[in-house]
Amino acid sequence: MWYPGAGTDSFTATGASFAAAAGRLSYSFGLTGPSLAVDTACSSSLVALHLARQAIRNAECEAALVLGVNALLRPNLFACLEAMNLLAPDGVCRAFDAAASGYVRAEGAGRSCSSRSTRRDAMRTPSWRSIVDRRSTRMAARQR
Known part of the structure; x- marks a missing residue:
């Protein structure tokens, strides 16, 4: 950037x-x-998935590939957030918890391949969802 x-x-x-x-x-x-x-701040991947599923539902396409990535490549944002005392001092996210002490940024990536279930069944292709982050190598779950 x-x-x-x-x-x-x-x-x-x-x-x-x-x-x-x-x-x-x-x-x-x-x-x-x-x-x-799609850039809607924290909800970008969810909004992109919604748009993909909506396009499939409206028969605008037969299948859609959604990729979401957040990579924190430069320290500038952290410096600004720290200057405003917005970052959690211990670096732990405690959303909706009384012990919450600030904002925490994280990196991650995810993908979703979506298509109509009738098309998937005809092609005998499973639908996969996966989440990848720095702390784990890969987590994947087959959708039924």
């Missing part, structure tokens, strides 16, 4: 765009159809 003082080159204009990244990934993997980046 571009930041002030990073300099520019011929790749800066498209390389700093999440929308361009979605298109480039689709192109690289030979995926066809609409490709978009």
